[in-house]
Amino acid sequence: MDDLDELDRWLAESYPTAFRTACLVLRSPVDAEDAVQEAFLRVWRFRDAIPPGEGRRPWLYRVVVNACLSRVRSERVWRQRTGDDVLTNVPAQNDPQHDVEDAVLSSCVASAIDRLPEHLRVPVVLRYFTGLPEREIATAIQRRPGTVKSRLSEARRLLAEDPALAAWVEMEVAR
Amino acid sequence: MNLDDVLERGLAAAAEDYDVPAGGIDRVRDQLAPSPAPSTDDGARRRGPWHWRPSGHAWLGIAAALIIVLIAVPIAIGGNGGGSGDEGGGSAVATSAKAPSGELANGAHRNSLAQLDAGTKHASVGQTDGPDAAALALPTPAPMRNGQVQSYSSVAGGTSGSVNAPQRGLDPIPVTTSRVEKTGELDLQVPKGQVSATLSKLSDIATFVRGYVSDSSTQESGSAPSGEVTLRVPVNRFEQAVHDARTITGTKVLSLQTSGVDVTSKYVDLQARIKALKATRSTFLTILSKATTIGEILSVQQRVDDVQTQIEQLQGQLRVLASTTSMSTLTVTVDQKLAAIAPRKQHHDNGFVKAVKLSVSRFVRGNEAIVGIIGPIVLVLLIVVLGWLAARFGYRATRRHLV
Numbered sequence: 254m255d256d257l258d259e260l261d262r263w264l265a266e267s268y269p270t271a272f273r274t275a276c277l278v279l280r281s282p283v284d285a286e287d288a289v290q291e292a293f294l295r296v297w298r299f300r301d302a303i304p305p306g307e308g309r310r311p312w313l314y315r316v317v318v319n320a321c322l323s324r325v326r327s328e329r330v331w332r333q334r335t336g337d338d339v340l341t342n343v344p345a346q347n348d349p350q351h352d353v354e355d356a357v358l359s360s361c362v363a364s365a366i367d368r369l370p371e372h373l374r375v376p377v378v379l380r381y382f383t384g385l386p387e388r389e390i391a392t393a394i395q396r397r398p399g400t401v402k403s404r405l406s407e408a409r410r411l412l413a414e415d416p417a418l419a420a421w422v423e424m425e426v427a428r
Numbered sequence: 429m430n431l432d433d434v435l436e437r438g439l440a441a442a443a444e445d446y447d448v449p450a451g452g453i454d455r456v457r458d459q460l461a462p463s464p465a466p467s468t469d470d471g472a473r474r475r476g477p478w479h480w481r482p483s484g485h486a487w488l489g490i491a492a493a494l495i496i497v498l499i500a501v502p503i504a505i506g507g508n509g510g511g512s513g514d515e516g517g518g519s520a521v522a523t524s525a526k527a528p529s530g531e532l533a534n535g536a537h538r539n540s541l542a543q544l545d546a547g548t549k550h551a552s553v554g555q556t557d558g559p560d561a562a563a564l565a566l567p568t569p570a571p572m573r574n575g576q577v578q579s580y581s582s583v584a585g586g587t588s589g590s591v592n593a594p595q596r597g598l599d600p601i602p603v604t605t606s607r608v609e610k611t612g613e614l615d616l617q618v619p620k621g622q623v624s625a626t627l628s629k630l631s632d633i634a635t636f637v638r639g640y641v642s643d644s645s646t647q648e649s650g651s652a653p654s655g656e657v658t659l660r661v662p663v664n665r666f667e668q669a670v671h672d673a674r675t676i677t678g679t680k681v682l683s684l685q686t687s688g689v690d691v692t693s694k695y696v697d698l699q700a701r702i703k704a705l706k707a708t709r710s711t712f713l714t715i716l717s718k719a720t721t722i723g724e725i726l727s728v729q730q731r732v733d734d735v736q737t738q739i740e741q742l743q744g745q746l747r748v749l750a751s752t753t754s755m756s757t758l759t760v761t762v763d764q765k766l767a768a769i770a771p772r773k774q775h776h777d778n779g780f781v782k783a784v785k786l787s788v789s790r791f792v793r794g795n796e797a798i799v800g801i802i803g804p805i806v807l808v809l810l811i812v813v814l815g816w817l818a819a820r821f822g823y824r825a826t827r828r829h830l831v
Contacts, residue, residue, distance in 0.1 A: 272452060273446050277443055277446075290452070358438045359442040362439055362441070363438070366439070381435040418438075421434055
């Protein structure tokens with residue numbers, strides 16, 4: 254990508270989704286902001302390596318995921334996220350009109366996702382929030398598409414066993 | 429709504445709970461502002477050579493170099509290892525062959541051997557007793573403590589220098605105090621029909637150095653006649669005898685081993701014990717002369733007999749030791765060169781039989797070649813796979829670290 258302005262625009266447009274993806278992976282807005290900032294700096298520094306066309310989006314999330322995983326694997330993050338810290342990192346509801354149903358669903362899904370192991374949580378977030386197809390997820394996490402598929406399948410199996418999510422699915426089916 | 433829909437909706441809702449920091453992207457821009465976007469070349473220059481990150485092609489090159497090294501090293505090791513066995517097996521022969529009889533015959537003893545061949549050995553004995561004998565005489569070994577035995581050995585004439593080294597700065601050692609047992613084994617190869625003549629020359633050498641042939645055996649029957657003689661030569665002429673034996677004209681030294689053991693302390697110890705026992709015997713004899721009763725006489729006589737037995741045993745050992753230290757032993761084995769294998773009689777096969785034999789031979793050789801190639805191929809494939817895995821791992825690690 255030669256045009257720096259275009260790169261700047263693209264990063265600015267991608268920032269919200271990248272930040273929220275990092276939030277879902279890290280479950281901490283502070284760490285997520287740091288991770289995304291670090292990732293975007295890397296993207297800028299190695300902008301010559303950005304693949305052209307459709308390949309740049311999975312490449313961006315690959316950088317973001319790597320930055321998140323680097324933070325996850327550092328003890329500093331986990332020290333901050335012990336005990337009640339997890340609760341303090343849950344964002345507050347700023348909007349008083351926030352839909353109660355979405356709030357409950359959000360809480361259930363977030364708790365269930367948080368219980369997933371790291372290697373399963375990342376594909377789930379990239380698939381169901383970021384909306385990356387399996388092939389792009391494979392690029393982002395540097396694994397083969399078959400591995401992504403099996404991890405997503407394993408994640409779905411574990412999430413289906415979650416009582417809150419299972420009850421929610423049954424309730425939706427009953428409607 | 430299934431689980432996928434629930435997840436999508438739930439994650440979207442959960443993500444919505446996180447407020448995107450208003451100045452997030454601006455903080456990123458602030459981070460970038462102080463350092464203008466470097467070009468690729470600038471970045472490489474700034475990182476310096478120690479921060480060099482290999483590209484994919486570089487990793488392939490590294491993997492290829494690694495494979496070459498991994499292939500070359502086993503081949504080099506295997507080549508040396510395979511050759512070492514053959515070389516090692518022939519080392520004794522090769523070492524000895526470096527000193528052909530012709531070259532060594534150019535030395536001072538060539539004349540004496542020539543005189544031996546001419547039947548004038550008795551006239552030359554007195555001459556070689558002079559400087560040659562003195563030069564070849566074994567140097568006096570260092571004095572040994574009581575009970576300590578010093579030994580040295582040599583192979584193919586290479587006597588170790590620890591004993592033969594000149595004792596500078598030390599008091600001269602009396603020659604009579606040293607007792608060294610020397611032995612040697614020499615294998616000679618002679619031309620066809622020369623076994624008996626060589627054995628005869630060996631006997632002459634023994635006589636020449638004032639020794640004798642203690643044992644001799646020959647085997648003339650068969651296609652490869654051989655013989656063996658055991659020469660007993662004075663210990664101070666041992667080296668001369670070895671030299672003369674290995675330089676007999678027309679012979680080839682296959683192997684030569686010599687060894688020497690200093691038994692001076694053992695010899696002196698035997699002498700002292702005999703002397704003490706003799707003193708004891710004299711004492712008992714004195715007591716015996718003063719004995720009055722039969723019981724006393726018998727008792728003392730028994731003691732005298734016991735001491736006398738011990739004295740005789742020790743004297744026997746002393747005589748053996750004196751013999752082995754005064755006369756060294758050189759065992760020479762003489763073998764005839766094996767005749768060249770006669771070419772097999774050629775059978776004239778007809779064309780069909782010849783073609784079948786040729787086909788079978790080629791089939792066998794082809795199978796041998798295939799089996800012989802499989803091993804290296806498997807090794808190369810293994811190394812290639814390992815190198816590819818290493819390159820892939822390194823490439824991934826580098827890419828991951830880069831982004």
